[in-house]
Amino acid sequence: MSRIALRLTMFVYLGLVLIVPVAMVLVRTFSPGLGAFWSSVTTPAAIHAFWLTLLVAAITVPIVAVLGVVAALVIVRTRLPGRRLLEVVIDLPFAISPVVVGLALVLVYGRDGWLGPALASVGIHMIFSVPGIVLATVFVCLPFVAREVVPVLREIGDDQELAAATLGASRWTTFIRITLPSIRWGLAYGIVLSTARAIGEFGAVSVVSGKVSGKTETLTLLVEKRYQNFDSAGAYAASALLAIIAVTTLLTMTYVQRKASRQ
Amino acid sequence: MIRVDSLSKRFGDFVALGDVSLHVPAGSLTALLGPSGSGKSTLLRTIAGLETPDGGTVHLDGTDVTNVAPQDRGVGFVFQHYAAFKHMNVRDNVAFGLTIRKRPKDEIRDTVDRLLDVVGLTGFQTRYPSQLSGGQRQRMALARALAIEPKVLLLDEPFGALDRNVRTELRTWLRRLHDEVHVTTVLVTHDQEEAMDLADQIVLLNHGSIEQEGSPTELYDTPASDFVMGFLGPVVELDGGLVRPHDVAIALTADHDTTEAQVVRVVHLGFEVRIELELAGGSPLTVQLTRAQAARLELEAGQIVFVRVPEVATFAAGGI
Numbered sequence: 001m002s003r004i005a006l007r008l009t010m011f012v013y014l015g016l017v018l019i020v021p022v023a024m025v026l027v028r029t030f031s032p033g034l035g036a037f038w039s040s041v042t043t044p045a046a047i048h049a050f051w052l053t054l055l056v057a058a059i060t061v062p063i064v065a066v067l068g069v070v071a072a073l074v075i076v077r078t079r080l081p082g083r084r085l086l087e088v089v090i091d092l093p094f095a096i097s098p099v100v101v102g103l104a105l106v107l108v109y110g111r112d113g114w115l116g117p118a119l120a121s122v123g124i125h126m127i128f129s130v131p132g133i134v135l136a137t138v139f140v141c142l143p144f145v146a147r148e149v150v151p152v153l154r155e156i157g158d159d160q161e162l163a164a165a166t167l168g169a170s171r172w173t174t175f176i177r178i179t180l181p182s183i184r185w186g187l188a189y190g191i192v193l194s195t196a197r198a199i200g201e202f203g204a205v206s207v208v209s210g211k212v213s214g215k216t217e218t219l220t221l222l223v224e225k226r227y228q229n230f231d232s233a234g235a236y237a238a239s240a241l242l243a244i245i246a247v248t249t250l251l252t253m254t255y256v257q258r259k260a261s262r263q
Numbered sequence: 264m265i266r267v268d269s270l271s272k273r274f275g276d277f278v279a280l281g282d283v284s285l286h287v288p289a290g291s292l293t294a295l296l297g298p299s300g301s302g303k304s305t306l307l308r309t310i311a312g313l314e315t316p317d318g319g320t321v322h323l324d325g326t327d328v329t330n331v332a333p334q335d336r337g338v339g340f341v342f343q344h345y346a347a348f349k350h351m352n353v354r355d356n357v358a359f360g361l362t363i364r365k366r367p368k369d370e371i372r373d374t375v376d377r378l379l380d381v382v383g384l385t386g387f388q389t390r391y392p393s394q395l396s397g398g399q400r401q402r403m404a405l406a407r408a409l410a411i412e413p414k415v416l417l418l419d420e421p422f423g424a425l426d427r428n429v430r431t432e433l434r435t436w437l438r439r440l441h442d443e444v445h446v447t448t449v450l451v452t453h454d455q456e457e458a459m460d461l462a463d464q465i466v467l468l469n470h471g472s473i474e475q476e477g478s479p480t481e482l483y484d485t486p487a488s489d490f491v492m493g494f495l496g497p498v499v500e501l502d503g504g505l506v507r508p509h510d511v512a513i514a515l516t517a518d519h520d521t522t523e524a525q526v527v528r529v530v531h532l533g534f535e536v537r538i539e540l541e542l543a544g545g546s547p548l549t550v551q552l553t554r555a556q557a558a559r560l561e562l563e564a565g566q567i568v569f570v571r572v573p574e575v576a577t578f579a580a581g582g583i
Binding site: 166 | 346
């Protein structure tokens with residue numbers, strides 16, 4: 001009896017905060033008809049926002065994957081001083097609001113920032129341009145891969161790596177042939193989570209991008225702009241696009257988890 | 264041949280090895296025996312290059328390898344928990360050392376098949392470690408270590424994670440394998456029976472230093488300290504000295520060198536009979552008899568007997 005009550009509570013909760021709102025977005029999106037949806041997501045600004053969002057994710061995710069694996073290896077496999085500090089610092093993006101991250105980046109890389117003028121003099125503009133958006137997204141996505149890989153590394157221990165070493169494998173060979181295959185599902189899961197976050201990031205990107213339509217406007221920023229401009233149908237359409245990407249990511253994640261649990 | 268000179272290693276305040284020197288003759292099977300924390304595993308890992316010593320040197324076949332990376336030492340190492348490469352099948356596991364040396368494919372396949380035959384895993388080539396029993400995994404790990412034709416084979420509690428029957432079986436098997444392959448082998452164990460059964464030479468460690476080294480019979484019959492005597496087999500205290508329970512004789516009549524005792528309990532344990540006695544002063548004493556001896560004496564609880572210890576069998580308690 002209590003088990004049924006528990007399930008009911010969970011479904012009501014999930015329904016009210018997740019399923020109903022998301023379903024409403026989809027209903028609202030498609031109620032004016034497919035044609036309206038199509039023309040709304042194929043405006044030049046929408047197409048640009050779509051590709052920019054994918055571009056940012058495509059640059060960000062490999063960077064955070066490499067940084068995440070390196071950080072996890074330093075934390076678990078080395079005795080370097082400062083590795084405990086690194087383990088705390090790597091979680092910082094979870095704790096800090098993305099808006100604050102954005103403002104901090106402006107302070108460093110902005111026109112009057114600490115590094116901004118020096119970079120501008122050699123032609124690199126971070127703020128109000130794509131590099132800034134990538135930087136902000138990297139910062140926000142940093143913990144996901146490391147968080148997934150650290151426990152896997154701890155669990156498998158270093159026996160296999162030491163065995164490979166005694167058999168003559170160099171560090172790089174050991175990493176490619178032993179460590180990487182052992183952490184592959186944790187890494188894949190971290191990459192999927194990073195991708196979802198990179199696509200959905202709003203706060204930090206909103207501050208550093210400048211929101212220039214057709215230039216530095218990502219999908220989330222487009223949703224906000226359309227909503228602010230009372231173009232709710234347009235906002236819903238762009239949201240639906242984001243939701244479709246999110247659902248795809250979720251399905252991939254479930255697939256990866258199934259694969260991993262079968263190992 | 265392995266030579267270790269004045270090796271020392273600390274982990275913080277803990278002295279894992281304090282000035283240990285050791286010589287392992289070529290082709291021998293040596294056991295590093297000792298309680299946990301005695302430094303035996305640290306010594307083995309230092310020989311393999313998996314630990315860096317604070318001081319001292321390691322020579323393999325006359326070459327100083329103290330500062331040589333484990334990759335370049337040419338040692339085969341077998342871990343207690345197998346360290347099987349979980350994502351590779353048996354064939355790829357055993358072939359690993361040869362694959363990364365980029366040996367020809369035919370040669371690798373032949374070597375792997377030959378080694379799997381030696382360790383009794385023919386037909387298991389395409390299985391994954393998760394499909395093998397513990398004993399099979401450890402034999403695979405041994406084949407993997409032997410594939411690179413190591414100068415020395417180092418085994419770190421290789422049977423420690425296996426249950427008793429498999430352990431005894433693999434022990435006999437390893438001894439036979441060693442007699443065939445003749446690679447200089449060092450085995451770490453905390454099990455004195457395993458060390459006595461397998462090794463030509465036993466090195467007994469305690470608190471990071473060597474208590475005694477020698478053949479199993481030397482250590483058993485002429486222990487250098489009460490620690491050695493106590494570690495290699497059961498001991499009981501009698502007349503202020505340590506003695507093996509099977510060296511105590513029981514007589515029904517008193518003599519000038521006997522001590523009076525009362526039988527508390529007679530326990531039949533199959534091939535041996537354990538007699539629990541109480542000495543005149545009230546201290547307990549356990550004696551081990553064969554079935555024949557026990558049958559002749561017809562002992563029963565409450566009976567008064569007289570115990571005697573042969574001179575050579577004792578060791579002064581507390582003295583080194």
